[in-house]
Amino acid sequence: MANSLLLDRLAPRIVEEDGAFRTRMLNIAAGRDDVIALGRGDPDFHTPAHIVEAAKSALDDNQHHYTGPTGMAPLRQAISDRLRADYGLSYTADEIIVTAGVQESIMLCMLGLVRPGDEVLVTSPRFTTYDTAVHLCGGIPIPVPTYQKDDFALDVGEIEARISDRTRMFVLVSPNNPTGAVTPPEVIRKIADLAVKHDILLIADEIYARLIYPPHEHLSIATLPGLKDRTITLNGFSKTYAMTGWRVGYMAAPADFVEALTEPRHTLSINTCTISQHAALAALTGPQDEIETMFTAYGDRRAYLMAALTEAGLSYGAPGGAFYIYTNISATGMTAKPFCEALLRDTGVMVFPGDMFGEPDSDFIRISYLQPLPLIEEAMGRIKGFIDAHKGAAA
Structure with a gap:
């Protein structure tokens, strides 16, 4: 199909961004009812x-x-x-x-x-x-x-x-x-x-x-x-x-x-x-007590995830702030995009690849701990199972 007249005359300041992978991930997620989203940086708490x-x-x-x-x-x-x-x-x-x-x-x-x-x-x-x-x-x-x-x-x-x-x-x-x-x-x-x-x-x-x-x-x-x-x-x-x-x-x-x-x-x-x-x-x-409650919860989730990722054989840079863990998945033998897509298809856990953060062919994924701890624990169980199954298939 030929480009539209408007697209042909797009100003050079508009640099093409590849949104195909994000769209593919969202489409996969839309077809499942068991998705645990650990990708977006959107707090799961209600506004106070x-x-x-x-x-x-x-x-x-x-x-x-x-x-x-x-x-x-x-x-x-x-x-x-x-x-x-x-x-x-x-x-x-x-x-x-x-x-x-x-x-x-x-x-x-x-x-x-x-x-x-x-x-x-x-x-x-x-x-x-x-x-x-x-x-x-x-x-x-x-x-x-x-x-x-x-x-x-x-x-x-x-x-x-x-x-x-x-x-x-x-x-x-x-x-x-x-x-x-x-x-x-x-x-x-x-x-x-x-x-x-x-x-x-x-x-x-x-x-x-x-x-x-x-x-x-x-x-x-x-x-x-x-x-x-x-x-x-x-x-x-x-x-x-x-x-x-x-x-x-x-x-x-x-x-x-x-x-x-x-x-x-x-x-x-x-x-x-x-x-x-x-x-x-x-x-x-107004009162700041709910902010402290959120921060305490993030800290608990962070501590759990750091221990669980280590147990799963994955390394990371220890996060000093925010609510993300940038996790190295090279031990799985996969790069980030194939890992994220297969993880979502096979287990319903959504995380984002380092490719979305300026690192093409990345060995890293971003996990955001913006779900209640029981859901994060469930997600980590699925991730461990996925990694074990992948290693078994590769053996």
Whole structure:
């Protein structure tokens, strides 16, 4: 079949992405009624009730009209207060833009900073939305590899080796997706020195920063002397508050930069859903006990999975944060895509291959522990059975 006229005239900024494998997996899952989904990064918990009630009250009170492009003033102030209390970050309400999830913050940052031909260094394996956003702005994403032997924590030498005269910025994601790796404070300080030395900008994606397991520690790079002026801090509500579908994120940056991006942000979506902004305000200012309950559950699931994967003969980088375990399945003799597809067909367990995180022909899969522990235990039983059957067939 010939291409449509529109497809033939597609702008070169649209880089073709292979969605065939994801679609195939979803089609397989749709044909089964016993699927245990350990793939998506979508918390299984309900959004806490007081957050939902705040949204309902906003609807009842006719609070569903436009807000300013940067977001409701009380919400921006609450974000400012939370950033200071949790991370020691000093941003005023005028230095914050509320966006439709961190996804929109990422796009807004790239629109504001990336010029054609600019190189953007990105922690890898990675959340490939960064690649797409950089491509859309005419830039070139440059992966900075991390390794299982280091629990996928960043190595400053790997960053510096990839800096060129075209490097515009480095994207620091800690804890990282898909590995759960936390970059230690001493490495964060070295990255800060590197940014100053080479005069590069920084994006600090801290969406998982409240999901860090002891003894790991988080350090917000914009708190370091002289770094706030070259850093954009990203965060949001999806992961911590189980609010993925509410689509509320934010970026924090110096006020003059925020002012410059206000009209582009207005052009993208006018404002973040007003109802969701009221919910986000309740999330920040209301009780936090359910957040602690979720975090405790994630910790229990993490501990179980690490032990169960080891028992199954699979290795991994020990995750310091988030809710993923990036697992090496090379011991099975399979690469990630065939492993994931066969596992889903044979057992109904869905996990995602490292190929979806910028690693073609990967030996790794991402397992998210976002199901109740009994279901995770059931899934691990199926995975062990699958591995044993595969080894038996190969013998």
